[in-house]
Amino acid sequence: MTRTLRLAFFIGLALVAASARAQLSIEITGGGANQIPIAIAPFQGESALQQSVTQVVEADLARSGRFRTLPTGPQSLNEASPIDFASWRSRNADALVVGGVYPVGGSRYEVRFRLYDVPKQVALGGLALGMSPQQARATGHRIADYIYEKLTGDRGVFSTRVAYVVKSGPRFELQIADADGQNPQTALASREPIISPAWSPNGTRIAYVSFEAKKPVVYVHSLATGQRQAVANFKGSNSAPAWSPDGRQLAVVLSRDGGTQIFVMNADGSNVRRLTNSSAIDTEPQFSPDGQHLYFTSDRGGSAQIYRVPVSGGDAQRVTFEGSYNVSPRISQDGKTLAFIARNNGRFQLSVMDLATRQVQVLSDGQRDESPSFAPNGKMILYATEVNGRGMLAATSSDGRVKQRLSVPAADVREPAWGPFANQ
Amino acid sequence: MKRFLLGGVCAAAIVLAGCASTGTTPEGAAVEDRTPGGAGATTQPVPPGGTGAQPIPPGRTGVDPLKDPSSPLSKRSVYFDFDSDAIREEFKVTLDAHARYLRDNRGGKVLIQGNADERGSREYNLGLGQRRADAVRRYLALSGVVEVQIESVSLGEEKPRCTERTEECYAQNRRADILHSGEF
Numbered sequence: 001m002t003r004t005l006r007l008a009f010f011i012g013l014a015l016v017a018a019s020a021r022a023q024l025s026i027e028i029t030g031g032g033a034n035q036i037p038i039a040i041a042p043f044q045g046e047s048a049l050q051q052s053v054t055q056v057v058e059a060d061l062a063r064s065g066r067f068r069t070l071p072t073g074p075q076s077l078n079e080a081s082p083i084d085f086a087s088w089r090s091r092n093a094d095a096l097v098v099g100g101v102y103p104v105g106g107s108r109y110e111v112r113f114r115l116y117d118v119p120k121q122v123a124l125g126g127l128a129l130g131m132s133p134q135q136a137r138a139t140g141h142r143i144a145d146y147i148y149e150k151l152t153g154d155r156g157v158f159s160t161r162v163a164y165v166v167k168s169g170p171r172f173e174l175q176i177a178d179a180d181g182q183n184p185q186t187a188l189a190s191r192e193p194i195i196s197p198a199w200s201p202n203g204t205r206i207a208y209v210s211f212e213a214k215k216p217v218v219y220v221h222s223l224a225t226g227q228r229q230a231v232a233n234f235k236g237s238n239s240a241p242a243w244s245p246d247g248r249q250l251a252v253v254l255s256r257d258g259g260t261q262i263f264v265m266n267a268d269g270s271n272v273r274r275l276t277n278s279s280a281i282d283t284e285p286q287f288s289p290d291g292q293h294l295y296f297t298s299d300r301g302g303s304a305q306i307y308r309v310p311v312s313g314g315d316a317q318r319v320t321f322e323g324s325y326n327v328s329p330r331i332s333q334d335g336k337t338l339a340f341i342a343r344n345n346g347r348f349q350l351s352v353m354d355l356a357t358r359q360v361q362v363l364s365d366g367q368r369d370e371s372p373s374f375a376p377n378g379k380m381i382l383y384a385t386e387v388n389g390r391g392m393l394a395a396t397s398s399d400g401r402v403k404q405r406l407s408v409p410a411a412d413v414r415e416p417a418w419g420p421f422a423n424q
Numbered sequence: 425m426k427r428f429l430l431g432g433v434c435a436a437a438i439v440l441a442g443c444a445s446t447g448t449t450p451e452g453a454a455v456e457d458r459t460p461g462g463a464g465a466t467t468q469p470v471p472p473g474g475t476g477a478q479p480i481p482p483g484r485t486g487v488d489p490l491k492d493p494s495s496p497l498s499k500r501s502v503y504f505d506f507d508s509d510a511i512r513e514e515f516k517v518t519l520d521a522h523a524r525y526l527r528d529n530r531g532g533k534v535l536i537q538g539n540a541d542e543r544g545s546r547e548y549n550l551g552l553g554q555r556r557a558d559a560v561r562r563y564l565a566l567s568g569v570v571e572v573q574i575e576s577v578s579l580g581e582e583k584p585r586c587t588e589r590t591e592e593c594y595a596q597n598r599r600a601d602i603l604h605s606g607e608f
Contacts, residue, residue: 193582195546214535214608215577216550237554237578240547253547255578258558260551281551297548304548327545341545348544370545415546 024164024181024393024413026063027405035068036151039093043113044078044100049136053101053111056140057147060158060180064148064380065402079114085121093118095151099126099143108132111139115147124150137182157375161419162382163187163197163206164393168411174208176223179375179418181406187221188228196240197417200247200267206417207231207241207250218252220267231269242285242294243267244311251275251285251294262296264311276309276316286329287311295319295329295338306340320353322360328371332378337398339372339381350383352398363400373418374398382406384414489525490604496521502560504598509555511563519560522602523567526574533573535608536560537601541594542581553578556600 038061042054061067070093077083078100088096099113114126127146131139138159145156157179166173172194177184188194192211199206204223209216216239218232232238236255243250247267254263257274260281265272276282280300287294288308295308298316303324309316320326325343332339338353342362350364350372363381370384378398385394387405391412395404407413489495499518502511511519526532538557540549557576564574586593 193579195580195582211579211582214537214603215575215579235575237550239550253551255554255558255576260554260578281548281555283551284545284547297545299548299551304544325544327548343544368543 023184024177024406024408026181027407035066036094037068037070037092038095038097038147038151039070039072039088039091040097041072041075041077041099043098043111044076045103046101048103049101049109049133051133051136051140053136053140053143054099056137056180057097057144060141060144060156061147063180063404064156064158065397065404066148066152079112079126083116083121085116085118088116088118095124095147097143097147104130111143113143115150137178141178141180154379155377155421157377157380157418157421159422160376161203162373162393163199163417163419164413165194165197165415166408166411166413167193167391168408174206174221176206176419187223187226195415197415198241198243199417199419200243201245201420202247203420203422207243209239209241218250220250229269231267232263232265232272240283240285242287244287245289245291251287253283253285262294264294275311275313284328286331288331289333289335295331297327297329306338319355320360326351330372330374330381332374332398333376334378337374337378339374339383341369341372341383350381350396352381361400363396363398364394366394369394371415371417373416375418376421380418382416382418384416497525500602502556502600502602503595504556504559504600506594506598507552508598509552509559511559516563519563520567523564523569526564526569527567530570530573531605533575533605534564534569535603536564536574536576537583537603538576538578539583539585539597539599539601540578540581541597542584543594546580546582550578550580553580553600556598560600560602 040054040058046053058069062069070091077098079098081098096116096118097113099111102110104110108130110128110130112128115124117124129139129142141158144158148156160179161176162179163176166175170191172190173186174188174194174197175184175186190210190212195209197206197208205220207218207220209218216237217230218238218241219228220231221228232252232254234254234256238252238254240253241250249264250267251262251264253260259279260283261274262276262282262285263272263274278300280298282296282298284297285294292311293308294311295306297304298307304327305318306320306326306329307316307318323342326340328341330339336355338355340351341348342351347367348369349362349366350369351360351362353360366385368386372381372383374381380395380397382393382395385392391414393406393413393416489497492498496518502515536557538553540552557578561574561576565571584597586596
């Protein structure tokens with residue numbers, strides 16, 4: 001009895017502690033080449049807000065590794081101010097952002113900004129965004145997305161979210177946070193493991209595997225309502241959910257017919273049909289962006305390798321050949337790049353393959369990398385790694401130049417999944 | 425009456441299982457040891473008495489053999505070699521005892537949880553654990569336990585018994601555990 005009480009007390013403590021230190025902190029560990037030098041003048045009037053919009057924009061752009069932010073000096077500028085291009089040029093700025101925050105009544109604000117190309121001395125554009133003070137971070141992310149896209153040609157991912165699993169002590173939490181690690185929300189807490197979270201293409205639901213029933217069962221969880229449904233709970237193990245690009249189907253891995261095989265079903269769990277038919281382990285299915293193929297891991301050839309099979313059925317083609325262990329395939333949204341985990345001399349490392357040339361590049365120097373996940377613009381890959389025995393997340397640019405590390409103090413973070421663009 | 429019918433179905437199922445097992449023997453090791461095997465075929469599936477719902481355990485009265493440390497049934501774990509799902513000789517005594525218990529207690533069920541060491545992909549390791557659980561399931565089935573009594577699942581690398589990064593520890597996690605009704 002006392003033991004139970006003590007245990008309950010301990011759990012209570014652990015819960016408080018977990019919520020106090022749940023935030024992901026991000027550390028940039030490597031910089032990119034050819035960074036764009038950008039000056040972002042503090043938005044006029046933003047001192048009225050608790051959260052600076054400018055700081056969010058600056059942090060986002062710096063974290064991407066594709067920008068170098070420059071100090072701007074004390075002068076007060078807004079989007080209507082005349083620009084002294086020669087002066088900004090002398091400070092080596094290629095781009096300049098100026099803006100302001102204006103109260104529009106009823107605790108609402110409008111944020112206006114303008115982006116300039118300094119060498120060409122032209123305005124590249126700007127936006128006016130309405131917001132409440134609580135939306136200052138979200139507004140900053142939208143502005144950073146706009147600037148990033150104007151200057152790099154690629155869509156920004158600063159307004160997206162990431163899902164991951166935090167293990168602290170005996171407790172597992174599926175958390176959803178902004179792409180910069182802020183605003184973590186717990187979608188599911190459990191005393192049993194949670195693995196393999198997968199975002200629905202429109203970002204409203206997450207499929208995952210939970211062991212709460214003493215065996216793996218696949219659930220689909222609606223983020224807005226918190227409601228969830230066991231969509232694959234057959235006799236045996238149920239795991240590795242992957243969404244079709246249209247969000248209507250799920251590929252799952254079931255052992256109900258014996259072995260570990262890939263099945264495809266409707267997202268509500270109906271109309272289950274078997275896709276692979278081997279005596280091997282076939283697992284980790286991932287739809288190609290056109291929805292026509294599934295990439296998956298199989299040891300049918302004697303070692304774990306990545307294969308590809310038409311969703312309509314047919315023969316599987318082997319995709320990886322180097323080495324004796326290549327697993328966890330993920331395909332970039334343009335269908336051109338395969339990210340996976342390769343074992344090299346006993347180390348498990350994030351690797352990418354150019355699917356056109358079959359050229360493989362090792363992107364990390366990790367020991368125990370797992371679970372790669374592409375940013376929706378394909379420019380970064382988020383993955384699980386380990387530093388000093390602790391699970392962390394890491395992100396790297398697809399060319400391996402920019403590196404970041406995301407950690408939660410005193411807890412293991414694992415199983416990352418980068419969510420889709422917000423308005424897809 | 426109902427009970428009687430059920431017994432008949434079970435008996436039929438055993439005959440079928442027996443037939444099936446001779447057809448699917450390629451799992452060499454597991455089959456080799458199908459000891460004076462007939463045990464399953466000749467034993468009545470319904471436990472004696474046929475009154476209460478509780479199966480009457482064989483052996484000493486009043487002691488649940490599943491909890492008796494001197495019973496081979498108290499051993500619940502089967503360990504495997506690296507990258508292997510072959511049942512090692514030393515664990516067959518244990519599995520035979522569980523098979524006998526399940527044959528004598530047709531209402532009893534087991535959940536077999538397969539495990540893998542932590543190296544590599546979590547999902548692939550689920551597959552490796554499943555292979556081990558399936559190997560135990562096949563062994564029990566070939567020993568006359570009916571399939572409806574057995575569920576084999578995998579916990580992969582998610583529930584390690586040992587968390588050190590040593591060979592000894594990894595070996596402890598390459599394991600299948602047998603849980604009987606009421607234990608899962």
